[in-house]
Structure formats: structure tokens, C-alpha cells
Amino acid sequence: MLKNYLLTPGPTPIPPRVLETMARPIIHHRTPEFQKIIQEVEEDLKYVYQTKNEVLIFAASGTGAMEGSIANLFSPGDKALVVRGGKFGERFGDICKAYGIEFTALDVEWGKAVDPKMIDDVLKKDKKIKAVFTTLCETSTGVSTDVEAIGKIMKNYEAVLVVDAISGLAAIPIKTDEWGIDVAISGSQKGLMIPPGLAFVSVSPKAWQVIEKSTLPKYYFDFKAYKKALGKTDTPFTPAVNLMIALKEALKIIKEEGLDVIFEKHKKMAAAIRSAVKSMGLELFAPEAYSDGVTAVKVPKGIDGEKLVKTMRDKYGVGIAGGQDEMKGKMFRIATMGYITPPDLIVCIATLETVLSEMGYKFQLGSGVVALEEALR
Amino acid sequence: MLKNYLLTPGPTPIPPRVLETMARPIIHHRTPEFQKIIQEVEEDLKYVYQTKNEVLIFAASGTGAMEGSIANLFSPGDKALVVRGGKFGERFGDICKAYGIEFTALDVEWGKAVDPKMIDDVLKKDKKIKAVFTTLCETSTGVSTDVEAIGKIMKNYEAVLVVDAISGLAAIPIKTDEWGIDVAISGSQKGLMIPPGLAFVSVSPKAWQVIEKSTLPKYYFDFKAYKKALGKTDTPFTPAVNLMIALKEALKIIKEEGLDVIFEKHKKMAAAIRSAVKSMGLELFAPEAYSDGVTAVKVPKGIDGEKLVKTMRDKYGVGIAGGQDEMKGKMFRIATMGYITPPDLIVCIATLETVLSEMGYKFQLGSGVVALEEALR
Numbered sequence: 001m002l003k004n005y006l007l008t009p010g011p012t013p014i015p016p017r018v019l020e021t022m023a024r025p026i027i028h029h030r031t032p033e034f035q036k037i038i039q040e041v042e043e044d045l046k047y048v049y050q051t052k053n054e055v056l057i058f059a060a061s062g063t064g065a066m067e068g069s070i071a072n073l074f075s076p077g078d079k080a081l082v083v084r085g086g087k088f089g090e091r092f093g094d095i096c097k098a099y100g101i102e103f104t105a106l107d108v109e110w111g112k113a114v115d116p117k118m119i120d121d122v123l124k125k126d127k128k129i130k131a132v133f134t135t136l137c138e139t140s141t142g143v144s145t146d147v148e149a150i151g152k153i154m155k156n157y158e159a160v161l162v163v164d165a166i167s168g169l170a171a172i173p174i175k176t177d178e179w180g181i182d183v184a185i186s187g188s189q190k191g192l193m194i195p196p197g198l199a200f201v202s203v204s205p206k207a208w209q210v211i212e213k214s215t216l217p218k219y220y221f222d223f224k225a226y227k228k229a230l231g232k233t234d235t236p237f238t239p240a241v242n243l244m245i246a247l248k249e250a251l252k253i254i255k256e257e258g259l260d261v262i263f264e265k266h267k268k269m270a271a272a273i274r275s276a277v278k279s280m281g282l283e284l285f286a287p288e289a290y291s292d293g294v295t296a297v298k299v300p301k302g303i304d305g306e307k308l309v310k311t312m313r314d315k316y317g318v319g320i321a322g323g324q325d326e327m328k329g330k331m332f333r334i335a336t337m338g339y340i341t342p343p344d345l346i347v348c349i350a351t352l353e354t355v356l357s358e359m360g361y362k363f364q365l366g367s368g369v370v371a372l373e374e375a376l377r
Numbered sequence: 378m379l380k381n382y383l384l385t386p387g388p389t390p391i392p393p394r395v396l397e398t399m400a401r402p403i404i405h406h407r408t409p410e411f412q413k414i415i416q417e418v419e420e421d422l423k424y425v426y427q428t429k430n431e432v433l434i435f436a437a438s439g440t441g442a443m444e445g446s447i448a449n450l451f452s453p454g455d456k457a458l459v460v461r462g463g464k465f466g467e468r469f470g471d472i473c474k475a476y477g478i479e480f481t482a483l484d485v486e487w488g489k490a491v492d493p494k495m496i497d498d499v500l501k502k503d504k505k506i507k508a509v510f511t512t513l514c515e516t517s518t519g520v521s522t523d524v525e526a527i528g529k530i531m532k533n534y535e536a537v538l539v540v541d542a543i544s545g546l547a548a549i550p551i552k553t554d555e556w557g558i559d560v561a562i563s564g565s566q567k568g569l570m571i572p573p574g575l576a577f578v579s580v581s582p583k584a585w586q587v588i589e590k591s592t593l594p595k596y597y598f599d600f601k602a603y604k605k606a607l608g609k610t611d612t613p614f615t616p617a618v619n620l621m622i623a624l625k626e627a628l629k630i631i632k633e634e635g636l637d638v639i640f641e642k643h644k645k646m647a648a649a650i651r652s653a654v655k656s657m658g659l660e661l662f663a664p665e666a667y668s669d670g671v672t673a674v675k676v677p678k679g680i681d682g683e684k685l686v687k688t689m690r691d692k693y694g695v696g697i698a699g700g701q702d703e704m705k706g707k708m709f710r711i712a713t714m715g716y717i718t719p720p721d722l723i724v725c726i727a728t729l730e731t732v733l734s735e736m737g738y739k740f741q742l743g744s745g746v747v748a749l750e751e752a753l754r
Contacts, residue, residue, distance in 0.1 A: 004402065011403045011618055022619065023400035025381065026388045026572055028696050059438045059574050061615040064597040071594075099594040189615065195403055197436050197574045197617035217448075217476040217594065220441040238438040238566065240574030240617070241388055242399065319405050 002317040005347050009139050009167055009294040009321055011189040011196055012338040018194055018249045022242045029241050035233040037248050042230065044251035045200060048169060048192075048259065049184060051176035053202040056226040059240040062166040062187030063091065065199035068221030069133075069162050069183050070095045073207065075215040079103065079128045081159070083114045083145070086138035087324050088164055099216055104129065110141050110327065111296070113289030116149040123157045130210065131160045131182075136168030139190075140324045142296030142333060143286045144172060151180035160207050166190060169200075170254060171293030171337035173263050182207040191262075191293065193253070193338040194246040203227070266292045269336035269345055272375035276349045279371035280356070280363045285331055293337040296323075298330065303359050305329040311355045318351040342376050379694040382724050386516050386544055386671040386698055388566040388573055389715040395571055395626045399619045406618050412610040414625050419607065421628035422577060425546060425569075425636065426561060428553035430579040433603040436617040439543040439564030440468065442576035445598030446510075446539050446560050447472045450584065452592040456480065456505045458536070460491045460522070463515035464701050465541055476593055481506065487518050487704065488673070490666030493526040500534045507587065508537045508559075513545030516567075517701045519673030519710060520663045521549060528557035537584050543567060546577075547631060548670030548714035550640050559584040568639075568670065570630070570715040571623040580604070643669045646713035646722060649752035653726045656748035657733070657740045662708055670714040673700075675707065680736050682706040688732045695728040719753050 006013045027033055038057075045055040058064055070092070074080070080101055082093045085108035096103045104122055108114045114134065123129060132154060137144050147163055154161045160182035165174050169184070170191030176184050181204070188198035203211070203223060211223055225236040254262065270292035274284060277297045285296035299305035306329045309322040323331030334348060349368040357365055383390045404410055415434075422432040435441055447469070451457070457478055459470045462485035473480045481499055485491045491511065500506055509531065514521050524540055531538045537559035542551050546561070547568030553561050558581070565575035580588070580600060588600055602613040631639065647669035651661060654674045662673035676682035683706045686699040700708030711725060726745040734742055 004404075006403065006405065008405050010615065011405060014403050019400045019402070023396045025396070026383065026391050026566075027381075028383065028385050028388060028698075029573075031690065031696075059436070060441065060597065061436045061617070063614040064437065064441075067596045095596045098596045098599070187615070189403075189618075195617065195619040196406075196615045197620060219444045219472045219475045220437065220598075222475070237440040238387065238564070238573045240438070240572065240620075241566075242572040243574060243617075243620075313408065319408075321405075 004317040004319065005344050006319045007334050007340055007344060007348050008319050009190065009333055009335040010187070012193060012335055012340060014193055014195065015250070015253060015339045017253065018246050021245050021249045024245070026241055029235065029239050034241070037244055038233050038235070041244060041248050041251060044255060048251065048254060049176045049202045050174065050178065051202050053176065053204050054227055054230055055200055055202045056223060056230065057235070057239070057244070058199045058221065058226070059197065059237070060199045061196050062185060062199050064221060065185045065201050066091060066164060067095050068218065068223060069185060069201060070099055070101060071216045071218040071221060072211045072214055072223040073131050073160065073162070073183070074099065074101050075213065076100060078130045079126065081106065081119065081122055081129045081132045083108060083119070083134040085112060085114060085141065085143060086110055086135065087140035088138055088166070089135050092133040092164070111143060111286045113143050113145050116146055116153055119150055120153045123159060129159050131162055133162045134164070136163050136165040136174055137172060137291040137293050139167040139294060140327070141286055142291050142294045143289045144291035147174070147181065148179045155180055160210055167293055170259070170262065171266060172291055176202050188243060188247060191337045192247065193250045194243060197240050197243045198247060266336050268376065269340070269342060270295055272372050273334050273336060273345060273349070275375045276368040276372040280353065280368040294333050294335045296331050296333045299332060300361055303356065303361055305332060308332060308355055308359065312351050316351045316355070318348055320348065345372060345376070381694045381696065382721050383696045384711050384717055384721055384725050385696050386567065386710055386712040387564070389570060389712055389717060391570055391572065392627070392630060392716045394630065395623050398622050398626045401622070403618055406612065406616050411618070414621055415610050415612070418621060418625050418628060421632060425628065425631060426553045426579045427551065427555065428579050430553065430581050431604055431607055432577055432579045433600060433607065434612070434616070434621070435576045435598065435603070436574065436614070437576045438573050439562060439576050441598060442562045442578050443468060443541060444472050445595065445600060446562060446578060447476055447478060448593045448595040448598060449588045449591055449600040450508050450537065450539070450560070451476065451478050452590065453477060455507045456503070458483065458496065458499055458506045458509045460485060460496070460511040462489065462491060462518065462520060463487055463512065464517035465515055465543070466512050469510040469541070488520060488663045490520050490522050493523055493530055496527055497530045500536060506536050508539055510539045511541070513540050513542040513551055514549060514668040514670050516544040516671060517704070518663055519668050519671045520666045521668035524551070524558065525556045532557055537587055544670055547639065548643060549668055553579050565620060565624060568714045569624065570627045571620060574617050574620045575624060643713050645753065646717070646719060647672055649749050650711050650713055650722060650726070652752045653745040653749040657730065657745040671710050671712045673708050673710045676709060677738055680733065680738055682709060685709060685732055685736065688735070689728050693728045693732070695725055697725065722749060722753070
């Protein structure tokens with residue numbers, strides 16, 4: 001009889017209106033009925049991406065689209081610049097390695113954001129760099145990158161800008177066209193509020209020119225095949241039909257609420273979480289470059305971080321995320337995006353208080369909830 | 378108020394018990410709860426595959442796993458043998474091309490099955506062939522291949538056997554281990570009765586040895602990463618959570634019913650469809666090498682095949698598939714697998730009779746339904 005509250009940065013909770021669509025009898029994908037869904041989803045994704053570019057849709061998780069961005073932009077001998085400040089930034093480097101693409105790594109301490117000037121410096125020195133890879137919101141650290149500033153710098157160079165916005169899209173502002181993002185990657189299970197299984201990329205005219213010349217092998221993630229199919233309101237391979245229908249409904253909710261209202265809500269909720277944990281004497285992992293979609297908090301000394309997350313989940317039904325890789329056991333993360341609401345945050349902070357107190361952490365019980373309520377009212 | 382009956386060879390209808398699971402609140406994938414699901418699904422997939430090999434699960438459609446089988450087995454300079462007797466056999470060749478892998482094509486007339494001896498002949502002459510690619514049930518033609526016979530031949534060679542069983546698994550018998558299939562590929566939206574979005578491959582110890590040496594680039598479909606994660610009851614990338622939960626339920630139904638009972642049912646239903654269309658004076662597209670999962674029928678002279686399929690769907694709510702590529706407008710296909718039942722077949726054949734008659738095709742009205750009833754009783 002445990003009642004579950006999910007506050008993880010993906011999957012995020014799914015609105016009942018969206019869940020319900022997935023229990024409907026399946027339809028075939030080569031029909032006018034499904035073509036209408038492709039059309040609506042494409043149009044609404046452009047709204048969320050704030051772009052006029054094509055948005056390609058893959059039946060895959062976000063990593064598939066990350067690989068696609070590398071396989072479609074490069075040819076053997078090309079060079080990349082990869083900003084690595086967390087697990088997902090590192091992934092771009094790993095994919096470059098898998099494809100034999102040489103890259104300059106801009107390693108940023110976990111919890112810090114890259115200084116856009118550093119990108120300028122590298123591009124100035126190395127004219128061979130063909131694409132820059134960065135992360136809008138690094139899920140593993142809760143850090144948000146100033147993509148707008150990077151975009152401004154990149155207007156002086158021929159290299160294309162690739163942004164992993166998997167945790168960012170529909171969670172925090174992204175202005176694909178205005179900021180000059182050539183390839184923006186996303187996934188379905190974060191701000192878009194549907195289950196994992198769909199990945200997206202928006203592709204700018206400049207990126208298409210580069211893609212035309214790319215010779216790395218690709219098939220399932222061949223961007224050109226998806227563009228061609230999109231022109232016929234079709235997909236090159238069998239789409240994830242019921243996830244597409246769920247997405248249609250989720251995008252409808254997002255449009256009804258309005259992106260600006262959503263971003264404002266996330267901002268307020270994230271500020272409230274930051275205020276709450278600080279009131280409990282906890283330390284933010286990314287105090288300067290925080291994202292409003294997910295907040296990373298350091299586990300206090302003497303407390304077992306893995307046990308904390310497990311106890312909240314298994315004893316109280318409250319799902320938050322732990323730390324990944326080098327931060328395992330040393331961090332927890334609370335999401336504030338999509339269908340996560342202020343009452344969910346109250347449950348989360350109250351439970352965090354309960355469990356930390358059970359585990360022997362010394363603080364004023366109730367201080368987190370009070371700060372949260374103050375910030376939310 | 379159109380009531381829909383879906384008899385397409387993927388997606389196939391989804392049992393209500395399975396649909397219902399997808400409307401449940403989502404859970405996180407890095408939890409003991411989801412690990413239990415991975416475990417159950419893995420075990421039950423092995424039952425359906427009739428294998429002791431690992432079965433890897435991808436968030437992708439079947440084509441992704443087809444690409445994976447090429448990217449994971451080969452290195453530059455390797456050679457393949459591809460049996461091409463339909464759209465999906467051709468796809469293996471297309472993927473080889475995309476990866477620069479030279480291949481010998483065994484082109485088989487659409488509607489015919491490959492003669493296993495032809496494979497023996499090629500392998501005898503060309504010792505450089507590292508893998509043979511064939512299709513258990515070619516969805517585009519309704520042809521079933523004698524994979525057992527091919528497997529026997531291949532025991533004399535070092536090359537590995539890769540079988541596209543996307544439309545075949547859980548539809549018609551496949552004995553992965555007994556027949557010596559090294560890599561068997563499948564998808565979720567056919568015999569497994571869930572929506573599209575999951576792909577599978579079983580990998581034999583012999584195939585793993587080849588994979589160890591492969592140097593083609595891969596990341597999202599890197600079989601070794603999935604094997605490693607499976608060892609920890611995990612997935613390397615975010616899995617399609619609610620499709621996995623749906624799959625768990627669908628596999629439970631399959632186990633409850635029993636594979637043999639299911640195959641027998643499909644066999645009887647497919648025989649009934651063949652008998653029905655023949656009674657109406659129609660011609661089977663694959664009269665000798667038919668599959669019991671999908672039956673391809675030639676559109677009679679003077680009838681517009683595309684209009685036939687559209688009218689059945691849009692006026693009567695009965696979804697069947699048309700012909701693909703070179704067979705567009707010249708063929709229709711009726712599936713007999715998964716959650717398609719004898720009453721669905723009656724609706725389908727009666728509607729086919731109605732529409733063909735409306736379109737001016739001359740035959741004895743009712744002859745199809747009578748033959749169907751006789752075969753089904």
C-alpha cells in the first residue's frame with residue numbers, strides 16, 4: 001500500500017491524461033490517422049524547441065540521438081570539441097572514441113559550468129574543429145550551461161553547435177534558433193512527461209550542409225532518411241506508435257499551459273528546493289550554475305547517501321536520484337520539471353527530513369518544509 | 378463510431394491485460410522493482426526464443442537490432458552473405474552497404490524461399506564469408522524460410538548465422554539453439570503483442586567470439602555493453618520502461634497459453650485464410666513457402682489494390698496491409714498471429730468479400746466465409 005511519489009530527473013511522472021492514451025487499442029503507423037499525429041507532434045515539438053528547423057523523431061533513448069549527432073556530422077579525420085562536466089558530457093567523448101573521431105576535451109569540474117570563453121579559445125587555435133558538443137542541463141550534476149553565450153561565440157566560426165538538451169527541453173528555456181543551436185538533442189522522459197523510448201534532434205540548415213558530406217557509417221540513425229520520410233509525413237522505420245500518441249497529448253498539455261508559465265513554475269520550484277535544503281544545513285552541489293530542472297545536493301558527512309535514497313524510496317515511496325559514477329553515494333538529486341508539483345516537493349522535503357533525522361543527521365526538524373512553504377507561497 | 382479490427386503484420390492488436398499496464402504510473406528503471414522486471418522478461422524471452430543464449434533488449438525498432446548485428450559482427454574488409462527475397466532481406470544488404478561491408482547477395486524471387494543448398498554452394502566457394510543473413514518470416518511477402526535446414530548446413534562452416542525473426546518470433550516456431558542460430562533478431566509489435574519500440578537479439582557463444590574481434594563503430598547498439606549491463610540486471614542506457622512492463626505481461630500470457638498451442642492456433646488460422654481466399658478465386662503470393670504468421674494474396678486483375686486496402690480500413694474499420702515497394706498495389710497481407718483471433722478473421726474475410734464485390738470483382742459471395750468457417754471448426 002506504499003503510495004509512490006516520483007521526483008527523479010527522468011523518468012518523470014506522467015499526467016493521467018497522457019497515461020490513458022497508452023491504454024488505447026494500437027493503430028497502424030502507415031495510415032492517415034497516424035500521419036495526422038506525426039504532423040501535430042512535429043509542429044508542437046518545434047514550439048517546444050522554439051525552432052523552425054526540422055525535428056527528427058527516433059524510437060530510441062536519448063543516447064541513440066547523441067550517437068546520431070556524431071555519426072551524421074563527421075567523416076574520418078574530423079575533429080570535435082567536447083565539453084565534459086558530467087556523465088552525459090563524457091558520453092559525447094565516449095561516442096567520438098567509438099567512431100574514431102579525435103576530440104579536444106574541455107574538462108570542467110563536476111558541479112561547475114563551462115566558461116564560454118574557453119570554447120572561444122579552443123576554436124581560435126584549432127580551425128579544424130567541426131563541431132562543439134555541450135549539455136544544456138547536465139542531469140548528473142544539476143548544472144546548467146550558458147548555451148546562449150556559447151551560441152554567440154560560435155557565430156564567428158564554421159563549426160556547428162550540438163547541444164544535449166535531453167534533461168533541458170521543456171524544463172528550462174532553450175531558444176534553438178535564437179541561440180544558434182545547430183543540433184539540439186532531447187528525450188521523452190524528462191520535461192516532455194512521457195515514458196522513455198523516444199529521442200529527438202532538431203537540425204539547422206547549416207548542420208544539414210555538414211551532414212551532406214558526412215561519410216561515417218549510419219543506418220537506423222541516418223538523419224537524411226528521417227528528413228526524407230518527414231517530407232512525406234512518414235517515418236523510415238516503424239515508429240514507437242503509442243509513445244508518439246502519448247507525446248501528442250503531452251505536447252498539447254504543454255501548449256495549453258504555455259512554455260513561459262512552465263519555465264516560471266520550474267524556476268520557483270527549484271528555488272524552493274534550494275532554499276529548503278540550505279535551511280536544513282545541506283550544501284548544493286552546483287551552487288552557481290544550477291539548473292531549474294534538477295537540483296543536486298551533497299550528502300552530509302557521516303550519512304550513507306545510497307542508503308538515504310533507498311530508504312526514502314522503499315520505506316516512504318519517495319523516489320529521488322542518487323549520484324552517478326564518481327558521485328555515487330555522495331549526492332542526491334531532486335527534479336523539478338514536468339508533472340512534478342509543489343505538493344510533491346513538500347512530500348519530498350518532509351520525507352528527506354524524516355530519513356536524515358532517522359539516520360542521525362543533526363538539524364532543525366521542519367526547517368526544510370518551512371523554507372519550502374515560504375518560497376512556494 | 379467505426380469499430381476497428383487490426384489484422385496487419387505489425388503492429389498487431391494488444392491484449393487489454395497488456396494495454397492496461399501501460400496506463401500505470403511510471404516507475405524508475407534503476408530500482409529493485411525494475412530489476413525484477415528485467416529478470417522476468419529475460420527469462421521469458423529465452424523461453425520464446427527457445428534458447429540458453431543471452432537475449433539483449435534495445436529501446437528501438439527491429440531495424441536498430443538489424444544494424445547492431447552488422448556493426449557488432451564485422452570489421453572493415455569482412456564479407457557477408459545476404460539472402461534477399463523481400464524488403465527486409467534487402468535491408469540487411471542496405472545496412473552492409475552503409476557500413477562498407479562487401480556482401481554476396483542471394484537474390485530470391487519475391488514470394489519464393491531460398492533453397493538452403495544455394496547457401497551451401499556460396500559458402501563452399503567463398504571461405505571469407507563471416508556471416509549469413511536470412512529472414513525467418515519475410516513480412517513483405519509472407520514467405521517462411523527453412524532456417525532449420527540452413528542451420529544444419531552452417532554447422533560445417535565457421536560463418537555465423539543471423540536470422541531476422543522480427544515477424545517470426547512467437548508467431549511461428551523458431552528453435553534458436555537446436556537450429557544453430559547465432560544471432561536471432563526480433564521486435565515487439567508482432568507475435569509479442571506489444572507496441573513497437575523494443576528490439577531483441579539473442580547471441581550465441583560462437584557469435585560472442587566474433588563480436589569480441591569486431592572493430593566497426595557502434596555505441597547505442599554495442600552488444601557487449603548490453604551483455605555487461607545484463608550481468609548486473611541493468612541496461613546500459615535508459616530502457617523503454619513502460620514497454621518493458623507491457624512485455625512482461627505479454628510474455629506471461631504467452632507462457633500461460635504455451636508456445637505449442639499458440640503455433641498450432643496460428644497454423645490453423647493461416648490455413649483457414651489461405652483456404653478462404655482460394656475459394657474466392659484469389660491467388661496466394663507465396664503458395665509454397667507460406668508463413669503461418671502472415672498471408673500474402675495477389676490482388677486480382679482490374680482491381681486497385683491500394684483502394685481495396687483503404688476502403689476496408691476507412692469504410693469498414695478492418696486494417697490489413699498492402700504490398701510494399703515493387704508489390705505496391707498488387708498484394709494485400711493478412712496477419713494471423715498474436716492477439717488476432719478466428720472471429721477477427723471472419724470479420725476480415727467477410728469485409729474483403731464485401732469490398733471486392735463493391736469493386737466489381739466477380740466471385741461467389743460468401744465463398745470465402747464458408748471456406749474459413751469450415752477450416753476453423
